[in-house]
Amino acid sequence: MATLSGIAFQTLRVPSASPLATATDANRRDLCKVLWEWDVCGGCKSAKECAGVTCPSTRLPSLRRYFEHYKQLVSSYSHDLECQRTDATVNSHEEIFGIIRVLKQQPNITRRNLADETFGRERVNAAIDADREHVIGLAVKAFTMVYCTHWLNQNAEHDNGDLESPSWLEDVPFNIFLEEMFPMIDHPGFGEDSSSSFWELKSSITGTKLVRRGGLKFEPTEDLSNHLKLNRKTGVVEIFHHTAFLKENLRITKGASGPMSIAEALGLGVLPRQLALEVLDSLQKIIFPLSDPSAVSLLQSLVNDKDFDQDCLRFEASAIREPHEINTRYLYFGARLADIHDEMENPTPRGFISRWAKRKGAGHANVAAIFAVVLALLFGLITLGLGGFQAWVSWQQWKHPI
Template sequence: MANSFFPLRQVGNLDLQNLGETLWDWRFCGSCVDKPSCTASGSCPWSRAGRLSSYWAAFKAITKTYIPDHVGDPPALRHHKDLLDLIKVIKDRPKTSRKDLILEHFGRRMSIENGRCTHDQNRAFGIAASILLCMASADSHERMNTIEAGMPFPPWRDTLSIETYMDETFPQDLNAYFDYNRSYSERGVVLGALSVRNLQSVRINLEATSDIRYHLMFDNSTRVLQVFHCTSVLQEILLASKENPAASYLPQALILELLDTMQLLFPPNQETSDLRGSLVRRQGFDADLLFNESAGFRRHDDLMEVTYAYFGNRLARLYDELKDPSPRNWFERLFEGGTKSAERKMLMATTIGVFIAVTIGLLGLVIAGFQAWVGYQQWKHPVKDQ
C-alpha cells in the first residue's frame, strides 16, 4: 500500500545506475550491477558514483515526495522506469515544446481528453525536468506557469522547448568588467579579487545549493552567497559530450563557465584547500569541491578565454560589494545616501569626531556651571571661623 502512495520513495543502486545511463550514457563493466560501488575497473563510470552523492541525495529528495492523484487514470509515474523514460524524452527532443512532449509521451499509455494535460502529468514532467536540469522541483503546473511575486526566474511555459527555456533562464549578457576592450590585466584584477577569503572579509557567507539557477545569487539582506555545489554532475555531462556532443543537454558554455567561477572562488592554494574541507565537513558542500577542476574537462575546440556571459553580472556585483561594502548596521546606513564605502567612513569619522567634541564641550559646560554654583554658595553662605 505504501508503494502505491509513494511509488518513487524507494531508490536502490540499480535505480541510480539506470539514471546515470539515461543522463550520461553510462556503460558499466558488468560486475557492479546493483552494487554500491565498483572496484573491478577504473574505467567503469560506477567507480565515480561516490562523487555524485549530493546529486543522488537531491534525486531522492525530489522523487520521494511524489504522490499520484489516484483519480481516473493510472498514475503518471508508476515506478522509476516511467520517470527515466520521461527524462529521456525531454533530453532527446530539445526543440519540442513542453505541452507537445507531455501530450505525446503520456498519450501512448494514458487517456488525454481534449488535448489537455492532467495535473498529475504536469507534476511528473516537472519532476523529470528538475532532475535533468538540476533545478528545484515545481509542485504544480500552476507554479510552473505563473510568475509568482518575487520569482527571480521565468517559468517553463507550455509553448517553450527546453532550448528556449534555457535561453530565457540563462540569458547571455557581457558585463563591462569582462569586455574584450578591457586589458587582460584589468580583467585579471577583477577576477583575482573574487576569492572566498576576500568575500568573507566583507561578511559574505556561502550556502550550498543544488539548483543551478541560483549559482552566485547574492542576498544582501542575509549576506548569503549561494553556490551550486553538485559540480560532479556537470563534469559527467562534459565527459559524455566528449564522445557525443549531442549528449550535452545543458549548454556547454554554461557548464564550463560555472566550473571556471568555482576556480575564481577557490583558487588553488593551501589556504583555499583548508576552506574547501571546512565547507564540506561543516556546511554540507559536496565532496567534489575538494577535487574541483575545469580545464581537464574541456575539449580541444573549447575557448580557454571565458567571457562570463552567463555569470558575469553576478560576479560584477560581488566585485562591487568588495570595493564598496554595504553598510553593516543602522548607524552606517544613516550615512549611506548613495555614497561609497570610503566616503561613508569619512562621514562617519567626521560625525563621531563632532559628537565627541560636542560631548566634551557639554561636559566642560556642566563642570564649569557646577564650579560656579559651588562658588556662589560659598559666597552666599560663608563659613565663619570658630
C-alpha cells in the same frame, strides 16, 4: 510555504509506501545510464561487486550530493501524493527516466507534446494535469538541474526568496526554454580571457575578499539558473555547488569537434560545454580559487556548514578538459560576475548608519568618518560631564571646609 528540503524531511519522518521514496544503487546507476550513457561493468550489471577502476560506477560516491537531491525530488512527489491523493501519475523511477529519454531524443519538443506523448492526450481534471506538470518538472530537474514547473517553483527556494523563477510554457520547445533561461552576453571584462582587465577583475572578487570587504555571504542553490545571483538587499550570493554533476556533463563532450547548440548538447544528455565550464570555473577558479589556502578553507566551511557538495574541493583537469581550456570566457555569467564586482566597489548600505549616510549623500565610504564624529561627540560630552562634576566637588569643599 514549506520548502522542498522541508517536505523531504517530512518524508523521512513519515514512511512512504511509494517505490519513489527509496533509491538503490541500481536506481542510481540506471539514472546515470539514462543521462550519460554509462556502460557499467559485468559485476554492476549482475548486482555483484564492481569489477574494475575503469567502470564509471566508481564515480558513484562523488555524485552522492546529486543523488541526495534527486531523492529529495522524488520523495517530495510521493509525499505530496500520499497527503492529498492516491492516483499517482508515475510509480517508478523508470517512468521518470522515460521522460528524460524523450527529452534527449526530441530536445525541441514542447511541454504539451511531451505530456501527450508520455501520458496520452486525454485530459482528466486539473489535479491530474498539475500532477503531470509536477512529474515533468522532476524529470527536467534531474536532467538539467533547472526548475521549470509551477509546483517545484512554489516548493523550492529561488533567487534568495523570489519564487518567480521562469516556467516552461506549454507551447515552447524545450531547447528554446533553456536558451532563453541562459542567454549568452559577451560582457566587457569577463568576456575576453586575455584582457588585462579580466585578470584584475577576477582577482578582486575571491570569496575571502567578498566576505571581508564586501560583507557578502554564500548560500547553496540547487537551481543552475540561480548561479552567482546576488541579492543586494541581503548580501547573499547563490552558488550552484553540484560540481560532480557538471564534471559528468563535461566528460561526455570532451573531444567534441566544435561548439554545440543547446539542442545538440541535450541530445547527448548534457548541458552546453561552455555553460558547464563557466559554472565550474567561476566556483573553483574565481570565487573559491583552489590555489588559495584561505579560499579553500572558506569553501570547506561551506561544505561543512551549508551542505555544499564535497566534490567542490576536488579539481580535475585531464579527465574533463581540453588542453586549450585553461582559462574560461564568461559568456553566460559575465554580467553576474560584473554585478558582484560592482558590489565590491560600491557596497550596498545594509545597516542603519550606512543607509542614513547614503540618504544624506555621505556615501558608504564615509561611514567610518561618521562613526568617528559620533565617538568624538560622545567623549566630548563625557569630558564635559567630568569637568562639571570636579567643579561641583571643588565648590562644595570651598563652601563647607572640613
